[in-house]
Amino acid sequence: MTEKPKPDAEQAMRDWWRTSIIEMKPGVIRYRGYPIEDMIGRVSFAQMIWLMTRGELPEPREAALLDAVLMSAVDHGPQAPSIAISRMATTCGVGLNNAMASAINVLGDVHGGAGEQAVELYHDVTKRIDAGSGEESAVDAALADFTAQHGKIIPGFGHRFHPIDPRAKPLLELVDRAAADGVVSGRFARIARLIEAALEKQKGRRIPMNIDGATAVIYAELGFPAPLARGLFCISRSVGILAHAWEQMQQGGRNKGPIPRQYIPTYDGPPQRPVPAA
């Protein structure tokens, strides 16, 4: 057992937590090199979100698109598990941060992951086009691959509650305008619409783009990697999660269950029976 070279222990500790996001010294905070005191009042929240996750500040019109997409997905009401969980948690004697955590935690592959998956799907289509495939056959091949791997639910298209998701059209219009202005390419809006058309042809009925499909278009247009589509959705939805926790706190209640207490869940297990002798 030779002694470890002591001068390295401190460096090892520092490097274990190395980051290129934030530089800290007593009295100094810089994000990606920008001193915080120069940013406050000049850099918007949406720009900061971009800087933190991407490394550089966006153009103002890029930031406006990001701002819009964050705004559009804040809430889908108490039937969304995340929102119900936030409200129930609030009545259990935990802090708002805890209620938010229990709720954000369930924004998983099924509840919060559709945006991420849709970005991946769009990227798969562009990769095929870039490799020489025609647009429509690229879409068909990407959809076939996706279905083979993940089943028939295509992320970003169709909604079990809304025949037409009212959020998709205005989001797409923002992208179209941004593309006309040269802020984004418009490529992913086009691909998403081709997917919509291909699905209609396949199924014989419209499976319209939903919020996840539309926000994924914007995230892809703005160059966000797919996993960040999920991460940013978590930030967006945390607004609704907070608002409902707060409303529930004002309504009061203790240990609020999912349904009123007098409606006892159906039991379909074995009838009463004696514990066998040891």
Add this chain to the structure above:
Amino acid sequence: MTEKPKPDAEQAMRDWWRTSIIEMKPGVIRYRGYPIEDMIGRVSFAQMIWLMTRGELPEPREAALLDAVLMSAVDHGPQAPSIAISRMATTCGVGLNNAMASAINVLGDVHGGAGEQAVELYHDVTKRIDAGSGEESAVDAALADFTAQHGKIIPGFGHRFHPIDPRAKPLLELVDRAAADGVVSGRFARIARLIEAALEKQKGRRIPMNIDGATAVIYAELGFPAPLARGLFCISRSVGILAHAWEQMQQGGRNKGPIPRQYIPTYDGPPQRPVPAA
């Protein structure tokens, strides 16, 4: 700026995470000094829980009481927010560990804290008795103090669903038997019954001891500090949380909300209105 003394950096790092619970070296794991290879098959799960939280191994009959109390509180059905959250989370595309975490997280002051509060209440009574107060006046004073600080819900007594909680009596019987055998003193069982009697006198009707009141008796008899009553309840309830997550996983479902989708929550906010011009 003088340089920090380098030789201390490694020690500082090690000491930052110092513990008297577990000793680790390559090939070596000892809990409180006991080598794990000597424990496996000889030390029970309940004994291990005791050792980890208390520092020493319990007597077998103490371990049996702890085992019984952990067994008694595993589940209270899908109307408990923790259980509903576990089931809903499971349908959102997260792992069992995540579903369990979102659920355990809500075992807060209101949902999971009654056992802890009941232990504190019992300790308050004993402190008053030890200071010379008579038993009944100690109980009355402790209840009056508690009510003044926390309101009229006395932790461990009364149940909003069960007129009589079927778990309290058999748990108390275990304590009585253990007290008769000299395993515990029986002091806290006596205090809990005095509280029950005092409450009946005050309210003019029975407010019978519930699961939290009875488990708190056992935790207090066994010498567990009050906060561990909550921590151990979390371990106990995590069994029901897991079982329901697993059952839900087999039932299937995606983004399971608290009520069937066709029953849209009542909206009682402002009617439709136009967004004001910017």
Add this chain to the structure above:
Amino acid sequence: MTEKPKPDAEQAMRDWWRTSIIEMKPGVIRYRGYPIEDMIGRVSFAQMIWLMTRGELPEPREAALLDAVLMSAVDHGPQAPSIAISRMATTCGVGLNNAMASAINVLGDVHGGAGEQAVELYHDVTKRIDAGSGEESAVDAALADFTAQHGKIIPGFGHRFHPIDPRAKPLLELVDRAAADGVVSGRFARIARLIEAALEKQKGRRIPMNIDGATAVIYAELGFPAPLARGLFCISRSVGILAHAWEQMQQGGRNKGPIPRQYIPTYDGPPQRPVPAA
């Protein structure tokens, strides 16, 4: 057992989840009465956060202040437990949403609650002034009360790492400008400065306002109830939490512990000992 009146069951279910935040029907989503399709591209993320938590849309200059305060608190580096947790969680095979949840969860009374407590402290001062007390004696009395109840750490003032928190001054300047423009009253900025002065007099050295004290001024000026200061901090900090999770994901690593693996934590428990015979 008389049968429950059936026609009420559906209403009971709907009312159990009643809300004035969001109105949902197939194809319809309205927040506080505003149709989402009219909001997208016209209402900013900061305005939406305000609408969701407060019930009405803010003036643009109010929204700008809220935007600035959200921007200012996104991150404090990997030595903050929340940030370290986010990075460690990411290496454990969970989703970004789960890493964010574990991290947001710890923004409790000590880590994330200072803003909420500072708002409460400011409100306590204003209440005393409104009841006829002079400003300085109101501040002294509020501080004395706070210290008596919670100990000597005054939320919002002093920082264990920064001799002067570089975020406080520019935030206060924003408030001063907004007060000069009549957007806010400036009352809470004045109170916070009085507290700073009182602390200096008491302690004989400056305990300068920190980020929590400054953001609390803005939340109070904008009329946010104290608990929302914590909730909004969670949204703000979730940006840093996401950025660090994402950076860690790109750095890679599996089961990243708090310090490099070769630096084994100090063990200070009992030495090796045999398991006693059963």
Add this chain to the structure above:
Amino acid sequence: MTEKPKPDAEQAMRDWWRTSIIEMKPGVIRYRGYPIEDMIGRVSFAQMIWLMTRGELPEPREAALLDAVLMSAVDHGPQAPSIAISRMATTCGVGLNNAMASAINVLGDVHGGAGEQAVELYHDVTKRIDAGSGEESAVDAALADFTAQHGKIIPGFGHRFHPIDPRAKPLLELVDRAAADGVVSGRFARIARLIEAALEKQKGRRIPMNIDGATAVIYAELGFPAPLARGLFCISRSVGILAHAWEQMQQGGRNKGPIPRQYIPTYDGPPQRPVPAA
């Protein structure tokens, strides 16, 4: 819009939360048909865990094996992210339940999933044997398949810290004894040893079975489906998580970061730069 048939609303609500785990009525709690008052003091915690997750009570010797496996995995010290998170969370002003939740939450695919994956691997081998393959070629094929899909880290074998994991051997001995007594078949212990031998042959050095490989043998022998191996690990590890949270609570500290405050993380991003003009 025809009105929904009212008599069904209550039933729909009850059925939405149907379960075969627990039957609840006022004054009545039955788990899988067994009245709780008959179970307390007669059914052990390990038996209860089995009943809740499997549907029927185990034989006492099966319960003893389950008890042993739960006991064996409670803790791996503060370098495990779950344990460090629990300790850090405790210093942030959240409850023990919240600290436990943040920690259990990270027992994901990498940190807590190896047992589940090992059970799946063993099942894959048995499926191949049952389909007529020889034992060794079944093992080789299963390993080749696993590596192709998931990479070269074989769950349950090898340990980055322990050259030999001291927990594996005593756990395997328990299985051998149980197999000799006819409690379990011993089939999965045999398969696990064949995997160990195959890995040694492949790599030219021993990759010894670790805790996850050994506990997976027991879970498989006892008939637990693979996902429950992860769920039960969460229950086991939550003991260590609680013990460390409690120890940290007694050590004190506020906002405990991963390393002492004076060791500032290395910053490797852009140097200081001015915020560009808007």
